[in-house]
Amino acid sequence: MTATELLAADAAGIARAAALLRAGELVGFGTETVYGLGADATNERAVAAVFAAKGRPRFNPLICHYPEAEAAFEDVEAPPVARRLAEAFWPGPLTLVLPRRPGCRVALLAAAGLATQAVRVPAHAAALALLRAAGRPVAGPSANRSGQVSPTTAAHVMAGLGGRIAAVLDSGPCRVGVESTVLDLSGGQPVLLRPGGATREAIEAVVGPVRLPEAAHAKGAPRSPGMLLSHYAPSLPVRLAARTVAADEALLAFGPPLDGAGAVFQLSAAGDVVEAACRLFAGLRALDAAGGVRAIAVMPIPATGLGLAINDRLRRAAAPRDDPAALA
Ligand code: AMP
Numbered sequence: 001m002t003a004t005e006l007l008a009a010d011a012a013g014i015a016r017a018a019a020l021l022r023a024g025e026l027v028g029f030g031t032e033t034v035y036g037l038g039a040d041a042t043n044e045r046a047v048a049a050v051f052a053a054k055g056r057p058r059f060n061p062l063i064c065h066y067p068e069a070e071a072a073f074e075d076v077e078a079p080p081v082a083r084r085l086a087e088a089f090w091p092g093p094l095t096l097v098l099p100r101r102p103g104c105r106v107a108l109l110a111a112a113g114l115a116t117q118a119v120r121v122p123a124h125a126a127a128l129a130l131l132r133a134a135g136r137p138v139a140g141p142s143a144n145r146s147g148q149v150s151p152t153t154a155a156h157v158m159a160g161l162g163g164r165i166a167a168v169l170d171s172g173p174c175r176v177g178v179e180s181t182v183l184d185l186s187g188g189q190p191v192l193l194r195p196g197g198a199t200r201e202a203i204e205a206v207v208g209p210v211r212l213p214e215a216a217h218a219k220g221a222p223r224s225p226g227m228l229l230s231h232y233a234p235s236l237p238v239r240l241a242a243r244t245v246a247a248d249e250a251l252l253a254f255g256p257p258l259d260g261a262g263a264v265f266q267l268s269a270a271g272d273v274v275e276a277a278c279r280l281f282a283g284l285r286a287l288d289a290a291g292g293v294r295a296i297a298v299m300p301i302p303a304t305g306l307g308l309a310i311n312d313r314l315r316r317a318a319a320p321r322d323d324p325a326a327l328a
């Protein structure tokens with residue numbers, strides 16, 4: 001990749017950053033919490049590029065950023081409790097996890113295949129101007145390489161991701177400096193998934209008691225779908241590294257497909273792991289719904305580049321369902 005552009009957070013810099021985002025490029029941008037690694041969230045390839053640039057060994061679901069609550073609520077269901085929180089905290093360091101609406105514009109890969117989507121409106125003038133100019137949801141995990149600390153200056157982003165992304169919009173150091181609080185509203189009672197810039201006390205003042213994930217995990221606690229599972233798993237058993245396939249199995253193919261499957265979804269005919277990442281969750285969902293098959297057989301996928309994250313996700317999908325490690 002060519003040199004990463006360092007853009008000033010003025011009108012010209014913001015226009016340039018927005019144009020790069022719309023073209024599917026990655027742009028680091030400051031928010032009040034930490035610098036985000038921005039990508040057009042509606043563009044599956046741009047989202048795949050985020051995981052590649054970060055060197056993430058796993059597909060974690062990403063937070064989508066919007067210039068205002070109304071734009072966010074086009075993509076996710078917004079029950080009254082979400083509207084109250086948005087009213088009280090947005091723009092600000094609170095991320096809400098809500099059910100994706102039918103027709104949600106955000107790529108399934110950005111939700112790591114889940115039926116929920118994390119959304120936020122940041123309290124930062126340059127970030128809001130960028131989001132308005134981009135005119136679409138912007139996925140933005142922290143702009144650091146996987147395993148490194150979150151960046152709070154443009155220089156941090158350059159040090160970690162320079163040469164791997166198109167540009168960084170330099171809006172100075174971050175005011176809050178810790179990540180946003182992540183609150184899951186997709187189940188019954190709100191669950192605090194990650195502490196952050198918005199305090200539990202302030203949230204509880206608006207919506208009443210909030211649970212911690214440990215309490216929700218406790219033995220015998222009711223389990224709401226999508227609340228605890230931080231990954232998508234198909235309901236059919238998954239068989240990995242398939243060299244043959246039976247007529248009563250569905251096949252998740254990578255490269256020239258094996259003969260004889262009851263149903264086939266091609267991840268990438270050319271054997272391209274980036275294309276396969278883009279199609280992974282759609283493929284698992286399609287085969288899960290195929291009908292007339294008892295399992296999903298998955299052809300071997302190389303553990304290079306995004307193949308690492310694909311294999312991680314498939315291993316979790318194939319693990320016994322009572323294995324807690326597979327749910328993490
Ligand atoms: P980062 O990518 O560094 O900004 O971190 C995003 C955080 O939000 C991670 O802790 C994710 O697990 C969490 N998150 C994002 N989307 C979801 C979702 N749909 N369900 C649960 N947690 C989510």
Ligand code: MG
Pocket residue numbers: 141142150
């Ligand atoms: Mg992070």
